[in-house]
Amino acid sequence: MSTQITDTTIDLAEAAIGEQAAELNSLDLLESEAIHIIREVVAEFERPALLFSGGKDSVVMLHLATKAFWPGKVPFPVLHVDTGHNFPEVIDFRDRTVERLGLRLEVGSVQEFIDSGELSERADGTRNPLQTVPLLDAIAKNKFDAVFGGGRRDEDKARAKERILSLRDEFGQWDPRNQRPELWNLYNGRHTVGQHVRAFPISNWTELDIWRYIARENIELPGLYYAHDREVYERDGMWRAVGPVSEPRPDEEVIIKQVRYRTVGDMSCTGAVASNATTVHDVVREVAASTLTERGATRADDRISEAAMEDRKKDGYF
Amino acid sequence: MSTTALEHSTLFRFATAGSVDDGKSTLVGRLLHDSKAILADTLDAVTRTSADRGFGGENGSTQKIDLALLTDGLRAEREQGITIDVAYRYFATDRRSFILADCPGHIQYTKNTVTGASTADAVVVLIDARKGVLEQTRRHLSVLRLLRVPNVIIAVNKIDLVDFSEEIFRAIESDVQAVAANIGLGDVVVIPVSALEGDNVVERSTHTPWYTGASLLDLLETLPTTDELERGLEPFRFPVQLVVRPQGALAPELSNADDAGASFRDYRAYAGQLASGGVSVGDAITVLPSGRTATVVGIDFAGRSLEQAVAPQSVSLRLSEEIDIARGDVIAATGTFGEVSQDLYAELCWLSTKPLREGSKVLIKHGSKTVQGLIRAVTGKLELESFEYQAASGLELNDIGTAQIRLASALPIEVYARHRRTGAFLVIDPQDGNTLAAGLVRDHPGDHEDERYSI
Numbered sequence: 003m004s005t006q007i008t009d010t011t012i013d014l015a016e017a018a019i020g021e022q023a024a025e026l027n028s029l030d031l032l033e034s035e036a037i038h039i040i041r042e043v044v045a046e047f048e049r050p051a052l053l054f055s056g057g058k059d060s061v062v063m064l065h066l067a068t069k070a071f072w073p074g075k076v077p078f079p080v081l082h083v084d085t086g087h088n089f090p091e092v093i094d095f096r097d098r099t100v101e102r103l104g105l106r107l108e109v110g111s112v113q114e115f116i117d118s119g120e121l122s123e124r125a126d127g128t129r130n131p132l133q134t135v136p137l138l139d140a141i142a143k144n145k146f147d148a149v150f151g152g153g154r155r156d157e158d159k160a161r162a163k164e165r166i167l168s169l170r171d172e173f174g175q176w177d178p179r180n181q182r183p184e185l186w187n188l189y190n191g192r193h194t195v196g197q198h199v200r201a202f203p204i205s206n207w208t209e210l211d212i213w214r215y216i217a218r219e220n221i222e223l224p225g226l227y228y229a230h231d232r233e234v235y236e237r238d239g240m241w242r243a244v245g246p247v248s249e250p251r252p253d254e255e256v257i258i259k260q261v262r263y264r265t266v267g268d269m270s271c272t273g274a275v276a277s278n279a280t281t282v283h284d285v286v287r288e289v290a291a292s293t294l295t296e297r298g299a300t301r302a303d304d305r306i307s308e309a310a311m312e313d314r315k316k317d318g319y320f
Numbered sequence: 321m322s323t324t325a326l327e328h329s330t331l332f333r334f335a336t337a338g339s340v341d342d343g344k345s346t347l348v349g350r351l352l353h354d355s356k357a358i359l360a361d362t363l364d365a366v367t368r369t370s371a372d373r374g375f376g377g378e379n380g381s382t383q384k385i386d387l388a389l390l391t392d393g394l395r396a397e398r399e400q401g402i403t404i405d406v407a408y409r410y411f412a413t414d415r416r417s418f419i420l421a422d423c424p425g426h427i428q429y430t431k432n433t434v435t436g437a438s439t440a441d442a443v444v445v446l447i448d449a450r451k452g453v454l455e456q457t458r459r460h461l462s463v464l465r466l467l468r469v470p471n472v473i474i475a476v477n478k479i480d481l482v483d484f485s486e487e488i489f490r491a492i493e494s495d496v497q498a499v500a501a502n503i504g505l506g507d508v509v510v511i512p513v514s515a516l517e518g519d520n521v522v523e524r525s526t527h528t529p530w531y532t533g534a535s536l537l538d539l540l541e542t543l544p545t546t547d548e549l550e551r552g553l554e555p556f557r558f559p560v561q562l563v564v565r566p567q568g569a570l571a572p573e574l575s576n577a578d579d580a581g582a583s584f585r586d587y588r589a590y591a592g593q594l595a596s597g598g599v600s601v602g603d604a605i606t607v608l609p610s611g612r613t614a615t616v617v618g619i620d621f622a623g624r625s626l627e628q629a630v631a632p633q634s635v636s637l638r639l640s641e642e643i644d645i646a647r648g649d650v651i652a653a654t655g656t657f658g659e660v661s662q663d664l665y666a667e668l669c670w671l672s673t674k675p676l677r678e679g680s681k682v683l684i685k686h687g688s689k690t691v692q693g694l695i696r697a698v699t700g701k702l703e704l705e706s707f708e709y710q711a712a713s714g715l716e717l718n719d720i721g722t723a724q725i726r727l728a729s730a731l732p733i734e735v736y737a738r739h740r741r742t743g744a745f746l747v748i749d750p751q752d753g754n755t756l757a758a759g760l761v762r763d764h765p766g767d768h769e770d771e772r773y774s775i
């Protein structure tokens with residue numbers, strides 16, 4: 003009698019597992035949508051490229067691209083706009099990744115533009131806003147007609163209105179009031195000579211989705227996304243790393259603290275958060291419980307004005 | 321939120337629609353706020369702006385926040401206090417992750433509602449309890465009916481301003497059901513809410529004891545998604561996005577492995593996303609429009625071999641025969657498809673300021689294929705208030721009408737009313753590339769009506 007009950011239980015359990023296998027969870031659906039978009043862009047454009055900084059969103063983008071074209075290699079080059087203020091370990095990670103996947107890397111250098119006098123350093127020393135000119139220059143030089151970005155709509159209120167395929171005019175500008183309606187999963191990538199399209203396949207992902215996906219897929223990231231000891235000082239409520247472009251003022255005390263980064267941009271304005279999340283699963287838990295949006299927490303330049311991102315995007319920023 | 325619960329959470333897409341000042345932005349803000357999707361720094365900024373503008377907080381009460389500020393993203397929107405463009409919002413509960421398309425109500429409501437509704441599993445339509453069903457409510461419901469949105473929820477908002485009156489609510493509810501029945505929209509769910517105060521948004525309210533239904537969030541957490549509703553009912557359709565034939569250009573980890581590279585040298589598969597239905601290894605398929613047949617011998621996804629796949633998974637299919645298949649072709653379950661066609665009869669939701677005229681040339685994007693099309697005739701314009709067609713010879717921005725289009729080559733089109741994924745298309749301007757219209761394939765009008773155009 004008891005044996006029979008056990009058998010039935012096993013049958014039911016197996017049936018449930020079979021059912022479960024066909025069930026697509028939110029990450030499966032987001033992944034499938036992103037791969038569909040990546041394949042559409044590759045099929046419809048002649049010279050796509052992927053913006054790759056070594057940051058977590060661009061790493062996830064590249065991972066999705068490898069899955070989209072398996073067993074072939076990723077059929078486009080990657081482009082990095084180097085502020086000259088990058089964390090050395092991120093640049094190192096970038097180079098290793100590009101090497102591992104056999105990709106071509108194009109670099110647009112903010113430093114070169116400053117050296118040649120085409121750009122001038124800002125009073126606050128921040129270089130993120132200076133990326134626009136080298137980015138547009140690299141796009142024009144390489145004749146890229148589609149550029150994949152890792153932008154997500156949950157990052158910012160202006161991004162929330164961005165299309166998945168977003169048309170940029172000859173000057174790289176975004177016109178938020180005149181965007182093409184985006185219907186069903188039919189993406190319109192038509193453009194005329196001189197225009198290009200920015201494609202955002204992970205538009206619908208949140209920061210938590212990104213981290214859960216990194217955990218699920220076992221994706222390698224630069225080490226500074228995980229808690230580590232670092233020499234830091236406090237400024238504007240953020241922990242800044244001590245480095246050549248982020249020197250503490252005399253009144254700012256340098257301490258060693260366990261921190262991690264939530265974004266890895268310009269060292270001079272990217273802050274770390276106090277954290278003991280040393281593994282990806284710790285980070286997932288931390289992000290799920292977090293009470294600050296990632297930009298607000300760690301990017302001094304986005305705090306400047308409510309409209310900071312909108313203005314930058316209109317001019318051709320990522 | 322527990323992270324283990326998240327592993328089983330599914331994705332639900334919904335949109336909001338309503339007339340100006342019905343309180344859409346406030347409702348969205350309320351959902352985000354009460355589901356704790358608004359993080360502390362954003363909330364601080366919004367609280368400060370609310371205070372600056374003198375919102376609430378009078379008579380010594382604590383500062384209220386203008387929840388609408390949470391969603392007005394563009395500077396022009398904040399300055400004018402209106403919402404211009406569809407904004408996407410994200411929040412999650414233990415059960416579901418939500419993608420919310422917040423569609424503004426005033427200008428270009430058709431354009432925005434069509435856009436938001438095209439991907440929505442549900443649409444929440446707001447009605448101001450003091451105003452009841454307006455002409456615009458009818459228009460919104462007509463658009464939702466046309467696009468076949470599977471779940472329609474009516475939120476009777478500002479119920480606090482009519483003293484939570486059951487009588488007023490019931491009157492609006494029966495008006496709504498009458499309109500819905502009139503235009504052929506199935507059952508709609510009607511909920512009394514106060515976006516401002518939060519009644520029946522996340523929790524059932526004690527102010528409306530006469531209302532026994534679920535709160536808005538409860539509904540959103542439990543209603544079935546479009547794919548869930550149609551799974552098992554729709555036949556397999558797979559628009560081919562590209563042919564994967566790596567030959568020499570294998571991923572490095574494969575080509576570097578000793579002999580693994582050799583096994584992929586002749587690899588050939590068709591990459592795409594299942595538009596509808598499911599496919600299993602061993603299934604007989606037909607390629608459209610060529611009509612050639614083969615058997616599925618493999619379903620690959622990034623190095624994994626699957627036994628089966630369902631919409632909307634992105635996969636690659638390997639077939640038994642080396643047949644000529646290119647981007648734009650559709651792979652379908654054998655025996656489930658009628659005939660490909662060069663004549664297209666459709667409903668067009670006109671989304672451009674450039675009007676539609678008979679005789680114009682356009683591009684039609686259907687699945688992964690784009691072909692030229694000629695507008696042979698505009699056959700009617702839908703009056704949204706009455707849901708009846710009037711004679712017309714052109715369409716303007718925000719008009720919905722019917723047209724007959726001749727295609728440069730045959731497409732595997734199906735009727736939208738029965739196959740939403742393969743019955744939808746875009747109309748694109750061949751000159752500037754802009755999207756002109758959302759198209760929904762209609763039934764062939766029949767021989768009689770057809771004769772008018774056979775010149």
Ligand SMILES: Nc1nc2c(ncn2[C@@H]2O[C@H](COP(=O)(O)OP(=O)(O)OP(=O)(O)O)[C@@H](O)[C@H]2O)c(=O)[nH]1
Pocket residue numbers: 338339340341342343344345346347388401402403424425426477478479480481513514515516517
């Ligand atoms: N008393 C009360 N007032 C509300 C309620 N919902 C919204 N309001 C108020 O109604 C006004 C309009 O609300 P919004 O949310 O800005 O309206 P909207 O529909 O988003 O309008 P657009 O942004 O122009 O599309 C605001 O002053 C809100 O505070 C409610 O449930 N009760």
